[in-house]
Amino acid sequence: GEDVEQSLFLSVREGDSSVINCTYTDSSSTYLYWYKQEPGAGLQLLTYIFSNMDMKQDQRLTVLLNKKDKHLSLRIADTQTGDSAIYFCAENSNQGGKLIFGQGTELSVKP
Amino acid sequence: ETGVTQSPTHLIKTRGQQVTLRCSSQSGHNTVSWYQQALGQGPQFIFQYYREEENGRGNFPPRFSGLQFPNYSSELNVNALELDDSALYLCASSYGLAVTNTGELFFGEGSRLTVL
Numbered sequence: 001g002e003d004v005e006q007s008l009f010l011s012v013r014e015g016d017s018s019v020i021n022c023t024y025t026d027s028s029s030t031y032l033y034w035y036k037q038e039p040g041a042g043l044q045l046l047t048y049i050f051s052n053m054d055m056k057q058d059q060r061l062t063v064l065l066n067k068k069d070k071h072l073s074l075r076i077a078d079t080q081t082g083d084s085a086i087y088f089c090a091e092n093s094n095q096g097g098k099l100i101f102g103q104g105t106e107l108s109v110k111p
Numbered sequence: 112e113t114g115v116t117q118s119p120t121h122l123i124k125t126r127g128q129q130v131t132l133r134c135s136s137q138s139g140h141n142t143v144s145w146y147q148q149a150l151g152q153g154p155q156f157i158f159q160y161y162r163e164e165e166n167g168r169g170n171f172p173p174r175f176s177g178l179q180f181p182n183y184s185s186e187l188n189v190n191a192l193e194l195d196d197s198a199l200y201l202c203a204s205s206y207g208l209a210v211t212n213t214g215e216l217f218f219g220e221g222s223r224l225t226v227l
Contacts, residue, residue, distance in 0.1 A: 043203075048215065098169060103151075103153050104152075104153050
């Protein structure tokens, strides 16, 4: 079946690195995504990784993909209070453009 | 370039009523997807429209229906509302189909539906 799982909460201090983890089940996914949702807002795409890559870096963001273990992580370097939000991991499905989202990880950044 | 816009932003209905939510896709996009996000959950795929045809559907009953218009805007209709339909309904637009590109979705800010 299709399932994406994430831990629900993460709390870090400003300036530290944050690592948000995700596991997925559909090994045929072509792309995996990280979305950010701030309170009262829609989802904003942060980054994505193609399934044949192990790592992707984009400024403060580093995505690691372990396809064997079906494990995806998002590392945010030098985390700021403005990074406080809910982060969703998602995989694409072969079914009609569907994205399968995890439950979201609420990141709290303390000054 | 305008982003994805949704209306209304908030609405309250009672059980058994019907609701229509609207979405204008981002300029240049021809694909619209609808998601339901219950409180504390991730978005769940309802369906997708590509060039006015339904291209895929999630595990939602037939009382959830949609339309896409020639200008690629879209509507989500829900009949016979139930309490569990209370959620944030998100519209997302993209260009083409996910199998041919990165599948990146551009989301609107959502319509928050409360069913009493």
